[in-house]
Every structure is written in structure tokens, then in C-alpha cells.
Amino acid sequence: MEEKSTTFTATHGVMTTEVGVISGELELRTICDDQGTLKLSITYVGAKEWYTLPGEDYRLHDLRDHEVIHRMLATVLERP
Known part of the structure; x- marks a missing residue:
């Protein structure tokens, strides 16, 4: 299991399942298990x-893609 974490500022907010939109200084965490199942939390x-x-x-076909997907998500969630 591999975990990645990134902090960023979300000026327009990020939708969550539990509480709706949150914004401000946030931390994104992605966890990928050995089967490629990806969990996303913030x-x-x-x-x-x-x-x-x-x-x-969410499932990765190649576990090596975890880093790329994590960085991509953090970048997209941070853009204005």
C-alpha cells in the first residue's frame, strides 16, 4: 500500500461526498493498494x-501511475 499527500490552496473549492464544497488550505491524500484500488480523500x-x-x-491498471494521478489531481484541484 502506498500513500501520497499534497497540500494546496483551493480558491474555488473542492466537492466532497460528506459535507459538500470545502475551500482554503487543503491536503489531498491518495492511497493505492497492491491491486491498484485508489482511495481519494481531502x-x-x-x-x-x-x-x-x-x-x-477508482482503479489503476499500472501501480506506477499512482504518482502521476496524484500530482494531476492536486494540480487540477488547485487551479483557479
Whole structure:
């Protein structure tokens, strides 16, 4: 299992399943297991409660793509 984390500023907000849109200083976490299942979660920087990004059954065909997908998500979520 591999976990990646990135902090960024979301000026327009990020939709979550549990609480709707959150914005500000956020932390994105992606976790990829050995079968390629990808879990996406987000929180306010320094907060304890994590929220999930909408969607389900994210799966990578190649585990080496985890880094690229994580960076891509962080970049897209941060853009104005």
C-alpha cells in the first residue's frame, strides 16, 4: 500500500461526498493498494477529519501511475 499527500490552496473549492464544497488550505491524500484500488480523500490542513472525493471504484491498471494521478489531481484541484 502506498500513500501520497499534497497540500494546496483551493480558491474555488473542492466537492466532497460528506459535507459538500470545502475551500482554503487543503491536503489531498491518495492511497493505492497492491491491486491498484485508489482511495481519494481531502481535509483542511491540520484537521483530523478526512472527507472523500465523489465517485467510487477508482482503479489503476499500472501501480506506477499512482504518482502521476496524484500530482494531476492536486494540480487540477488547485487551479483557479
